[in-house]
Amino acid sequence: MRTDSINILAISGSTRKSSSNINLIKAIALLTAENFSVSIFDGLTELPHFNPDLDYGQVPEDEKVAGFRKQLRDADAVLICTPEYAVGVPGTLKNAIDWTVSTMEFSKKPVALITASTAGSRGHQSLLGTLLIIESKISVDTQLLISGIQTKLNSDFHITDEDTLKKVNQLISALTSIVKGEIQESQLLPAPLLN
Ligand SMILES: Cc1cc2nc3c(=O)[nH]c(=O)nc-3n(C[C@H](O)[C@H](O)[C@H](O)COP(=O)(O)O)c2cc1C
Incomplete structure (x- = not known):
């Protein structure tokens, strides 16, 4: 790992032991070993259930929540890989x-979102909308839906489907450009309209 590596905080929406999303994060870590330093956030199931009464400024910050927020703040970019559950x-x-x-913490943060699922389009659109409304920096090239993930990745953390590998490499390169400030604001996806 180089000292000028881009620090990526990776979050898997699946906490399953042999999750294809965790394996996809590991595949991306291998593909980017020269330029990215990827840490996988492993505290998802330990965060308390969100309740505004327990939120920042109301009561002393929960230790696990504080740790999660700090890891997000410290990261140059966030990579989310997730399945869709019940659409x-x-x-x-x-x-x-x-x-x-x-x-x-997501405001102005470069984010790559991959939904890797059996199908996944509805969960993908929903999460994309959430990430954009909280001001994440996402371009059309840093979001990717991989349907049928089970047949596109092997257990050695290699993406075996050529087209998927090409798209993941494009996503990595687009995320790098956003982190380096090479992308104009106008090239980023806008927040969805609320009505
Ligand atoms: C509770 C549950 C609900 C699911 N719902 C969907 C769904 O709505 N759409 C879909 O594409 N896959 C769905 N799946 C299948 C997951 O996409 C598939 O199991 C995926 O590989 C899970 O990701 P993982 O390997 O990272 O755990 C569901 C799986 C579970 C366990």
């Missing part, structure tokens, strides 16, 4: 993101 975003992941709404 939505996995609850543990949404719970973690809800803890950042008032403290705005």
